[in-house]
Amino acid sequence: MRLGILGSGSGSNMQAILDAIDAGTLDAEIVLVLSDRPDAYILERARERGIATGLIDCRGFRTKFPDEAQAETAKALQQAGVDLICLAGFLRLVKQPLLEAFPNRILNIHPALLPAFPGLDAWVQALEAGVSETGCTVHYVDAGMDTGPAILQAKVPVLPDDTPESLHARIQEQEHRIYPEAIRLVQESLSTAS
Template identity: 60%
Template sequence: MSAERQVRLGILGSGRGSNFAAILDAIATGRLSASISVVLSDREDARILELARSAKIPTVVLPKGRYRTWLEPHIEEELARSLRRFGVDLVVLAGFLRVLKGPLLAAYPGKILNIHPSLLPAFKGKEAWKQALEAGVAETGCTVHWVEPEVDSGPILGQARVPIRPGDTPESLHARIQEAEHRLYPEVIQRLIEQKLWREIH
């Protein structure tokens, strides 16, 4: 990749798009030296798509497939083709609720990031903030990590700690974790870019 060209991000999301909005704001304010080439979702009604269209960023809606928690191989292959069509260098999962299997990981090895709402390796899987509350721990947080075949198990790139307060509910704790996510995710992406800890796709 030429030194002059910015790193091109492809964002995958299934929901409200708050981390996408945080990344977009970091780009707009000069804290993140990247561009967003495309936003993809497995849900045609996801708010992240509305946010992307408002920002004049191309969007792609993936076929639904037969399963709720993962994408069939041919859909992942279609996803990889879409990312390549838009020249994506780095894939960023932002609330993407499908587990990725072989085809996309093979197409973008070592180039897919995720953010998880716990201090991994603690509390993997769904609703990690609820798991933390139920466990009675003093703190939790969020983790940015590389995506690998095993869920929530790739190498950790950055973490932010969030204390659990007396009287916290799942909703109040989750809201504070998301605030931490919005700070951490752009910071980690920028550090990766500055340190060139990823490779151009050929």
């Protein structure tokens, strides 16, 4: 399975996917990594592995993902022969035409047990809400914010002395564990459907 990764940050979830591929527990290949930030470390990680990279031109918008940019992104992913798109810390909302080009083939990982705490800084939201547990969710991307069907979740207890940083670090450990597993599950469902 040929994977395309969209990321805005350090790329630790992409690294977890690469580690699973290297370990032979995920039969896939990352063929293209795209970022909306030229200085995102995810691009450096990809280049170190010889993976093709590219920049998404969001026309100067800080958070919006303009239709033209989405169309260009879809085209680049299609030209690379991508089967499945994995969002890895990508901080823009995916809409049409990207959803149209890859129906039910875009995954995201979110640092909360959806449907609780959608949106940014979910671990801070969890701490502020005083919940006893949170976690992470791999889900299909639809036109809403973190509203697509869940594929896999992992729970993380919220400890009395947790800071946003300590809680986020424990959530990320689980993200790195379940993202490759969720990709495997999607891969199996796609191969049985075809």
